Amino acid sequence: MPLQGLFGDYQTGSFYDEMFAAPDQPRPHYAKIFEKLASMMPAQFEERRQHADLAFLLQGITFTVYSDGRGTERLFPFDLIPRIIPKSEWQRIESGLAQRVMALNLFLQDVYGKQRIFADRKIPRSLVYSCKHFLREVIGIEVPRGIHTHICGIDLIRDSKTGEYCVLEDNVRTPSGISYVLENRLVMMRTFPDAFQAHEVLPVNHYPAELSRILRSLSPRGGDDAQIVLLTPGIYNSAYFEHSFLAQQMGIELVEGRDLIVDGGIVYMKTIRGLQRVDVIYRRVDDDFLDSLTFRPDSVLGVPGLMGAYRAGNVALANAVGNGVADDKAIYAYVPAFIRYYLGEDPILRSVDTYLCSKKDDLNYVLSHLPELVVKAVGESGGYGMLMGPTADRERLEEFGRRIKADPRNYIAQPVLPLSRVPSYDPALGTIAGRHVDLRPYCLYDGEKVTIVPGGLTRVALQQGSLVVNSSQGGGSKDTWVLFGED
Amino acid sequence: MLSRIAESLFWLARYIERAEYTARILDVNFHTVLEQTKDRYRLHWDPLIVMAGEEERFRKSYGEADAQAVFEFLAFRQDNPSSIVQCITKARENARTIRDYISREMWEDINSLYFTVNRFNPTEEMAAGPHRFCDAIRFGSHRFHGVTDATLPHDEGWEFLRIGWFIERAEMTARLVDVQYHILYDAPAGISGADNHQWMAVLKSVGAYEAYHRKYHSSIEPEKVAEMLIMHALHPRSIRFSMTEVQSGLRAISGTGPGSYANEAERLTGKVLERLRYDKITEIFQLGLHSYLDEMLQMCGSIGEDIARSYFYYAVVA
Numbered sequence: 171m172p173l174q175g176l177f178g179d180y181q182t183g184s185f186y187d188e189m190f191a192a193p194d195q196p197r198p199h200y201a202k203i204f205e206k207l208a209s210m211m212p213a214q215f216e217e218r219r220q221h222a223d224l225a226f227l228l229q230g231i232t233f234t235v236y237s238d239g240r241g242t243e244r245l246f247p248f249d250l251i252p253r254i255i256p257k258s259e260w261q262r263i264e265s266g267l268a269q270r271v272m273a274l275n276l277f278l279q280d281v282y283g284k285q286r287i288f289a290d291r292k293i294p295r296s297l298v299y300s301c302k303h304f305l306r307e308v309i310g311i312e313v314p315r316g317i318h319t320h321i322c323g324i325d326l327i328r329d330s331k332t333g334e335y336c337v338l339e340d341n342v343r344t345p346s347g348i349s350y351v352l353e354n355r356l357v358m359m360r361t362f363p364d365a366f367q368a369h370e371v372l373p374v375n376h377y378p379a380e381l382s383r384i385l386r387s388l389s390p391r392g393g394d395d396a397q398i399v400l401l402t403p404g405i406y407n408s409a410y411f412e413h414s415f416l417a418q419q420m421g422i423e424l425v426e427g428r429d430l431i432v433d434g435g436i437v438y439m440k441t442i443r444g445l446q447r448v449d450v451i452y453r454r455v456d457d458d459f460l461d462s463l464t465f466r467p468d469s470v471l472g473v474p475g476l477m478g479a480y481r482a483g484n485v486a487l488a489n490a491v492g493n494g495v496a497d498d499k500a501i502y503a504y505v506p507a508f509i510r511y512y513l514g515e516d517p518i519l520r521s522v523d524t525y526l527c528s529k530k531d532d533l534n535y536v537l538s539h540l541p542e543l544v545v546k547a548v549g550e551s552g553g554y555g556m557l558m559g560p561t562a563d564r565e566r567l568e569e570f571g572r573r574i575k576a577d578p579r580n581y582i583a584q585p586v587l588p589l590s591r592v593p594s595y596d597p598a599l600g601t602i603a604g605r606h607v608d609l610r611p612y613c614l615y616d617g618e619k620v621t622i623v624p625g626g627l628t629r630v631a632l633q634q635g636s637l638v639v640n641s642s643q644g645g646g647s648k649d650t651w652v653l654f655g656e657d
Numbered sequence: 658m659l660s661r662i663a664e665s666l667f668w669l670a671r672y673i674e675r676a677e678y679t680a681r682i683l684d685v686n687f688h689t690v691l692e693q694t695k696d697r698y699r700l701h702w703d704p705l706i707v708m709a710g711e712e713e714r715f716r717k718s719y720g721e722a723d724a725q726a727v728f729e730f731l732a733f734r735q736d737n738p739s740s741i742v743q744c745i746t747k748a749r750e751n752a753r754t755i756r757d758y759i760s761r762e763m764w765e766d767i768n769s770l771y772f773t774v775n776r777f778n779p780t781e782e783m784a785a786g787p788h789r790f791c792d793a794i795r796f797g798s799h800r801f802h803g804v805t806d807a808t809l810p811h812d813e814g815w816e817f818l819r820i821g822w823f824i825e826r827a828e829m830t831a832r833l834v835d836v837q838y839h840i841l842y843d844a845p846a847g848i849s850g851a852d853n854h855q856w857m858a859v860l861k862s863v864g865a866y867e868a869y870h871r872k873y874h875s876s877i878e879p880e881k882v883a884e885m886l887i888m889h890a891l892h893p894r895s896i897r898f899s900m901t902e903v904q905s906g907l908r909a910i911s912g913t914g915p916g917s918y919a920n921e922a923e924r925l926t927g928k929v930l931e932r933l934r935y936d937k938i939t940e941i942f943q944l945g946l947h948s949y950l951d952e953m954l955q956m957c958g959s960i961g962e963d964i965a966r967s968y969f970y971y972a973v974v975a
Binding site (some may be wrong): 417425429 | 658659662663750753754755756757758761764765768772813854857910968969971
């Protein structure tokens with residue numbers, strides 16, 4: 171069947187295209203949506219797109235750009251063409267992620283507890299202790315029910331040849347984006363009800379209830395009347411929409427640092443009826459800012475004395491403090507080893523090959539192959555401190571070579587991974603074109619099992635040729651469908 | 658309920674009410690002036706600026722008050738903290754900090770009002786006259802009241818909204834009456850019947866024109882207009898009605914019954930209401946309307962301060 175209408179002269183290029191097995195041959199799980207889209211008039215599609223945008227605008231699902239001094243609110247662009255994952259594929263992802271979350275939790279328990287892993291020589295103590303986000307302050311703290319990684323947003327990408335899912339980052343601190351998953355689904359159901367009718371799509375809206383159940387189980391006082399709050403840095407934080415959304419969905423109080431006070435090792439919130447005890451804090455404030463008495467003294471976002479209450483076991487924090495060590499890009503390279511060491515299993519999901527510049531052999535390889543590699547600073551995230559070898563000029567390559575030599579521990583390198591592509595609408599062209607995507611599923615761990623809402627956040631680099639999916643740089647998102655069956 | 662949330666609800670309501678009130682006054686005065694002679698012109702616009710409490714800022718930017726200047730200043734100016742656009746912006750800011758607390762529909766509503774207001778082009782609107790703009794604000798405010806009433810549980814948070822709404826309304830009505838009397842009584846006698854138009858405008862701006870005729874069956878007389886706006890028991894824009902709502906809101910929060918009070922705000926509200934119930938308009942005029950209203954405004958100010966003391970602020974404990 172020749173491509174037509176919205177698809178124009180769609181090219182799959184040399185990438186793994188999730189919809190098409192060959193240029194005019196949709197994969198079985200995309201067949202129905204392909205037919206639907208191919209039969210639509212571009213104007214019809216454009217109209218639905220505008221409806222969807224308006225829905226996002228009215229709900230204030232925006233992020234703020236401060237470049238013009240006034241603070242302009244922009245939409246996080248939403249692409250109407252869903253990303254579809256058949257059931258068998260999802261089951262493999264799900265078990266792979268669950269395995270990874272369990273191993274990461276055991277690792278965090280261990281490095282902040284008995285530290286068996288150093289004695290057993292599976293990872294050098296010096297490597298862990300030199301991580302920017304390893305916090306000696308929390309060694310020995312027994313966290314409620316042994317849970318460190320209540321919520322993980324593990325980033326997956328697909329191999330450009332085989333389509334195999336690989337883990338790119340673990341994000342076990344305060345991952346954001348779940349609100350987009352839930353809102354995207356709502357808007358999608360309103361905009362494309364007919365497409366849903368043709369498929370059996372697994373629901374995602376049980377996330378807040380599951381998270382709420384886990385938070386409740388952490389209460390040091392037990393019982394059903396635990397006071398749970400979500401701690402936000404406030405309305406100027408780029409994820410503020412999500413904080414308020416989750417608080418509302420879970421029916422818990424959304425608080426700022428100034429709403430809380432610690433007295434006698436107990437955390438209270440300031441209410442119109444006086445002080446009221448707080449049992450569990452789902453905090454969306456970074457470790458460094460949590461408590462000005464323990465961490466950054468200039469922080470006004472946290473609560474002075476909070477760490478004392480935490481240490482005394484009078485308040486539970488989710489996620490646990492100190493998780494950042496597991497997000498260190500050098501530690502990432504050891505996660506397969508953690509899975510083998512703590513669980514005695516083989517990793518189900520592949521990690522991206524990683525060269526640690528702190529190892530002599532790896533360092534030499536990296537320095538002689540810089541133009542083929544991506545180099546990342548270990549403690550950074552969000553694309554900061556990065557070198558894209560293939561697109562860097564000679565000067566920049568040399569500069570990075572010097573930086574790596576001066577501080578090898580601070581860098582890792584990975585091969586360049588062209589992300590898989592999913593057809594996406596390009597408003598400038600008025601047609602559908604292939605755009606690169608990643609996937610962030612949200613994993614909830616209750617101490618026994620890992621629950622993952624089917625799918626997750628598909629981020630898409632909407633600009634032609636771009637691999638950058640970040641919202642600040644032209645990235646958008648898609649609704650992600652996990653099917654009840656194979657098509 | 659968190660103190661911060663209570664405070665945001667209180668201010669959210671106040672800003673919406675202030676925007677609506679300003680829009681009403683602007684709209685009605687603009688249309689009254691179309692039927693006025695030139696020498697009475699000033700009498701229409703000066704009071705509006707005085708009422709907003711922004712006379713100094715206005716004079717610095719515009720000098721003389723005329724329809725265009727007043728419209729721009731009260732509706733659109735970014736540097737006038739009481740302009741309608743600023744009020745709606747601040748109302749939305751407050752709503753944003755408590756959007757987990759208010760209903761989703763309330764948030765969508767205030768958010769859409771914000772976008773509506775910002776879509777208006779000041780230059781075009783100034784050419785077209787304020788009606789379209791003011792209508793949008795009035796409807797927006799009414800819709801927000803409706804959505805709130807229908808979707809937010811009528812618990813203590815709702816009471817803080819109610820208190821904010823009505824204390825702002827009481828103050829605005831007091832200022833409206835005060836300023837109009839002040840200016841009209843000081844003015845040279847105009848064309849016969851012109852004052853009448855001005856008082857009609859006052860009544861219309863608070864939507865009380867029909868109610869006035871039903872109650873008094875007479876032509877427009879300044880004392881009666883004042884009586885209606887200050888002490889009518891059931892008209893929703895009178896000071897007495899507004900303060901009754903404030904009182905019942907305060908009592909619902911503290912659980913206090915009639916005849917006693919739990920805090921200074923309740924005591925002062927009770928005191929204000931005593932006077933509004935038992936004073937006669939002739940007595941008020943003998944004492945001086947201005948000093949009467951001025952005192953009322955001061956008491957409203959003190960009530961607001963004590964609400965903050967009782968419910969919003971925590972003294973820093975060393």
